[in-house]
Amino acid sequence: MKVLEMKHLTRKFGDFIAVDNVTLAIDEGEIFGFLGTNGAGKSTTINMIAGLLHHTKGEIRILGKDVTKNKKFAKSHIGMVPQDIAIYEDLTAYENIQFFAGLYGLRGQKLKEQVEEALKFVGLSDKAKSFPKTFSGGMKRRLNIACAIAHRPKLIIMDEPTVGIDPQSRNYILSSVRKLNEMGCTIIYTSHYMEEVEEICSRIAIIDHGKIIAEGTKEQLKAIITNTKDIWIGINSTDTLDLSQLKLINGVKEVKVEEDVIKINSSADVNNLNTIIQYFIAAGIEIRTVEEQAPNLDTVFLTLTGRNLRD
Amino acid sequence: MKDVIWLIKNLFKVTFKDKKKLFFTVGLPIIGILVSILIYGGSNTSTLHVGIVNHDHSMISSNTVKFIKGLDHVQVKEIKAADVEDKVSSGQLDCVVTFDKGYTQSIQNGHPDHVNIVSIKGATVTGFVKSYLNQYIDNINDLSLAGKGDQETFHRLYTDYQQAPFKMTTGTLNDTSKNNDMTYQAIGFLLMFMLIAAGNLSSMITQEKEGRTYFRLLSTPIDSKKYVLSNIITNLLIMIGQIIVTLIFMTKVFHIQLSMPVWEMFVTLILFALVAVGLSLAVIAFATSSAAGNAMLNLIVTPSCLLSGCFFPSGIMPETVQKIAHFLPQTWLLDTIDKLQQGQHFSQVYLNIFILLAFACAFFLIAVYKFGRNNNVNNFI
Ligand SMILES: Nc1ncnc2c1ncn2[C@@H]1O[C@H](COP(=O)(O)OP(=O)(O)OP(=O)(O)O)[C@@H](O)[C@H]1O
Ligand SMILES: [Mg+2]
Numbered sequence: 001m002k003v004l005e006m007k008h009l010t011r012k013f014g015d016f017i018a019v020d021n022v023t024l025a026i027d028e029g030e031i032f033g034f035l036g037t038n039g040a041g042k043s044t045t046i047n048m049i050a051g052l053l054h055h056t057k058g059e060i061r062i063l064g065k066d067v068t069k070n071k072k073f074a075k076s077h078i079g080m081v082p083q084d085i086a087i088y089e090d091l092t093a094y095e096n097i098q099f100f101a102g103l104y105g106l107r108g109q110k111l112k113e114q115v116e117e118a119l120k121f122v123g124l125s126d127k128a129k130s131f132p133k134t135f136s137g138g139m140k141r142r143l144n145i146a147c148a149i150a151h152r153p154k155l156i157i158m159d160e161p162t163v164g165i166d167p168q169s170r171n172y173i174l175s176s177v178r179k180l181n182e183m184g185c186t187i188i189y190t191s192h193y194m195e196e197v198e199e200i201c202s203r204i205a206i207i208d209h210g211k212i213i214a215e216g217t218k219e220q221l222k223a224i225i226t227n228t229k230d231i232w233i234g235i236n237s238t239d240t241l242d243l244s245q246l247k248l249i250n251g252v253k254e255v256k257v258e259e260d261v262i263k264i265n266s267s268a269d270v271n272n273l274n275t276i277i278q279y280f281i282a283a284g285i286e287i288r289t290v291e292e293q294a295p296n297l298d299t300v301f302l303t304l305t306g307r308n309l310r311d
Numbered sequence: 312m313k314d315v316i317w318l319i320k321n322l323f324k325v326t327f328k329d330k331k332k333l334f335f336t337v338g339l340p341i342i343g344i345l346v347s348i349l350i351y352g353g354s355n356t357s358t359l360h361v362g363i364v365n366h367d368h369s370m371i372s373s374n375t376v377k378f379i380k381g382l383d384h385v386q387v388k389e390i391k392a393a394d395v396e397d398k399v400s401s402g403q404l405d406c407v408v409t410f411d412k413g414y415t416q417s418i419q420n421g422h423p424d425h426v427n428i429v430s431i432k433g434a435t436v437t438g439f440v441k442s443y444l445n446q447y448i449d450n451i452n453d454l455s456l457a458g459k460g461d462q463e464t465f466h467r468l469y470t471d472y473q474q475a476p477f478k479m480t481t482g483t484l485n486d487t488s489k490n491n492d493m494t495y496q497a498i499g500f501l502l503m504f505m506l507i508a509a510g511n512l513s514s515m516i517t518q519e520k521e522g523r524t525y526f527r528l529l530s531t532p533i534d535s536k537k538y539v540l541s542n543i544i545t546n547l548l549i550m551i552g553q554i555i556v557t558l559i560f561m562t563k564v565f566h567i568q569l570s571m572p573v574w575e576m577f578v579t580l581i582l583f584a585l586v587a588v589g590l591s592l593a594v595i596a597f598a599t600s601s602a603a604g605n606a607m608l609n610l611i612v613t614p615s616c617l618l619s620g621c622f623f624p625s626g627i628m629p630e631t632v633q634k635i636a637h638f639l640p641q642t643w644l645l646d647t648i649d650k651l652q653q654g655q656h657f658s659q660v661y662l663n664i665f666i667l668l669a670f671a672c673a674f675f676l677i678a679v680y681k682f683g684r685n686n687n688v689n690n691f692i
Binding site: 075 | 314324325522523526528534
C-alpha cells in the first residue's frame with residue numbers, strides 16, 4: 001500500500017516556486033531519503049505533507065486519503081520530527097513526550113506505557129525527570145524524535161534529525177531509525193549527509209530548486225552516472241603540470257587539482273589509463289598513487305546538480 | 312474539547328512550573344491590597360481633615376463652620392484660598408469647603424449657593440461632608456422660605472433653630488470613604504496585575520512560535536483555532552483566580568468593606584478580564600517577536616493604568632488627561648465600581664457594562680482580523 005502519494009505538488013511563496021511539480025509515491029515499509037542542498041525545498045515539501053503549509057497546486061494523499069479533506073486523519077498517522085528542535089524547556093523530558101502524545105488522544109496507562117517506550121527508544125529513560133536545559137545538543141535531538149514517535153504513527157517524517165550533533169548520538173539516531181522501520185514504520189528522512197542516506201535509505205529522491213531530478217534505489221542512482229569514472233592520481237609536485245594537455249586525452253571530460261591530487265573525470269567506456277600515465281611520465285612528474293573511484297552518491301549528486309551536497 | 316482541556320492543562324503546567332510566575336500572578340494583587348491599606352490606613356474611625364475657606368464672614372457662615380466642627384471624627388482648619396490646592400493634593404487635608412461671598416444672601420433668597428467642596432479622594436469623602444452640610448443648609452433654607460423673604464422673621468426663626476439641638480441621626484451615616492478608597496486602590500492595583508498576567512499568557516503564543524513548539528503542535532491533530540481558544544480560556548481562568556484571591560483577601564482577611572455586593576464586584580471584574588485578554592491578544596497579533604510584544608504591552612499597560620486612575624484618583628489630573636482617560640477601559644471599570652459603591656443598582660450601570668463589553672469585543676475583533684492576515688499559510692496565527 002502507498003503510505004504517501006504526492007502528485008504535481010507545487011508551492012509558491014509569492015512568485016518564488018519553492019516546490020515545483022513534485023510527484024512521488026512512498027510504499028509502506030520504506031526508508032525514503034530526501035536529498036538536496038540548502039533551500040532545495042525539502043522542508044517545504046515536508047511541511048506540506050505534515051499539514052503545516054498549504055500547497056499551491058497538486059495533491060497529497062496519506063494512506064490513500066486526500067489530506068486537504070482529511071486533515072485530522074492524516075495528521076494522526078504522521079509523526080513529525082521538525083528540523084528545528086521543538087520542545088518545552090520548562091517541562092521534563094517525560095512531560096514533553098506525554099504532552100505531545102496526549103494531543104493524539106492517548107490517555108492513562110496506555111499513554112504512560114508509550115511515553116516510557118519512546119524514552120527508552122531514544123535512550124533517555126534515565127533522564128525522564130530532567131529538564132531539556134541540562135541536555136546536550138544530541139540529547140535534545142533525541143527528545144525531539146521521541147516526541148514524534150510515542151503515538152506510534154504509521155509515517156514518521158524526519159527533517160534533518162542529525163544536524164549538529166556528536167557522532168555517538170548520530171549513530172544512536174540512525175540505528176533507532178532502522179529499528180523503527182523494522183517495527184513497521186515508514187520513514188521519510190531528509191539530510192545533508194550523503195553517508196547517512198546511503199547507509200539507511202531504501203530509496204532516495206534528489207531535489208534541486210524544488211524539482212525532483214532523480215529518484216530510485218542507490219544502485220539505480222549510481223547507474224545514472226556509470227558512463228563516467230573518476231581517476232585520482234597523486235603526484236609529488238604540480239610545478240610542470242599542464243592541464244590543457246591532459247584534457248586533450250581521449251575520453252577525459254574534466255580535470256581538477258586538489259593539493260597534490262589530480263582528479264580526472266572521464267568517460268567510462270574509453271580505456272585511457274595508459275595514455276594518462278604516459279603523460280605524467282613524459283612530463284617527468286613522479287606518480288605516487290593511482291586510484292580509480294567507484295561512483296558514489298556524492299558523484300551522482302555532483303553530476304546531476306553540478307554542485308556538492310554541502311557547499 | 313478533550314484536546315482543548317489537554318492544552319489548557321499543559322499551559323497551566325508550563326506557566327506555573329516557575330513558582331516566581333505563580334507569585335507574580337496571585338501574590339502581587341495581595342501585596343496591592345496591603346499597600347492600599349498602608350496608604351489609606353486600616354481604621355474605619357480615623358479622622359477626616361477638613362479645611363475651610365470662609366469668604367462670607369457672616370453669622371450664618373460661621374455658624375455653618377461651627378456645625379462642621381461639631382461633627383464626629385472631623386477636624387477643621389481654616390485656611391487661605393491660595394493654599395487649597397497645595398494642601399489637598401499633598402494629602403494634608405481630605406477636603407476643603409469654601410464659602411464664597413454671597414452664601415448668606417443666597418440662603419436668605421431661598422436658593423442656597425456659593426458653597427464648594429474640593430477633594431482628591433473623590434465622591435466618597437466629599438459625600439460624607441456634603442450629606443451633613445446639605446441637611447444643615449436645607450434646614451436653614453426652610454427657615455428662610457418660612458420667613459417668606461422677611462429678614463426679621465428669618466432671624467427669629469434662625470436663632471430658635473440655633474438653640475434647638477441638632478436632630479439628625481449621625482449613626483446612619485458611617486464614614487465609608489476610607490473603605491471605599493482602599494477598595495478602589497486595591498482594585499486599581501488588581502487591574503494592572505490582571506493586564507500583566509493576561510499579557511504574559513498571550514505572549515506564550517509568540518514564544519511558542521519562536522520556540523517552534525507551535526509548529527509541532529499544528530502537526531498534531533490540533534488546529535490553530537483550538538490552540539488560541541485554549542490560550543484564551545487559560546488566561547481567563549488565571550484571571551478569575553486572581554480576582555477570587557483578591558476578593559477573599561480583601562473581605563475575609565483584611566475585612567475591607569466593599570460597599571457593594573461581592574458578586575457585583577466579581578462580575579464587573581470578570582468583564583474586565585475579558586477586556587484584558589482581548590487587549591493582550593490584539594497587541595500580540597501586531598508583535599513580530601515576543602520581545603517586541605512584551606515591550607508593546609509594557610508601553611500600554613502602565614501608562615494607561617496611570618492615566619485611568621488605577622494608582623491614584625484621576626480627579627487630580629488635568630482635564631485633558633481626564634478626557635483621554637475616557638478612552639481607556641480601566642476608567643470605565645473604576646467608574647462602574649464607584650457607582651455601585653454609591654449605591655446604584657447593577658441595572659443602573661448598564662451603560663458602563665456595555666462600554667466594557669464593547670472594549671472587549673473591539674479588541675477581540677482586531678486580534679482575529681490581524682491573526683487572520685498574519686500568514687498566507689493555513690495557520691490561524
Ligand atoms: N515562508 C516562506 N516564505 C518565503 N520563502 C520561503 C518560505 N519558506 C521557505 N522559503 C524558500 O523556499 C526555498 C526552500 O526552502 P526549504 O526550507 O524547503 O529548503 P530546505 O531544502 O529545507 O533547505 P535546508 O536544507 O536549508 O533546510 C528556500 O529558498 C526558502 O528561502
Ligand atoms: Mg530544511
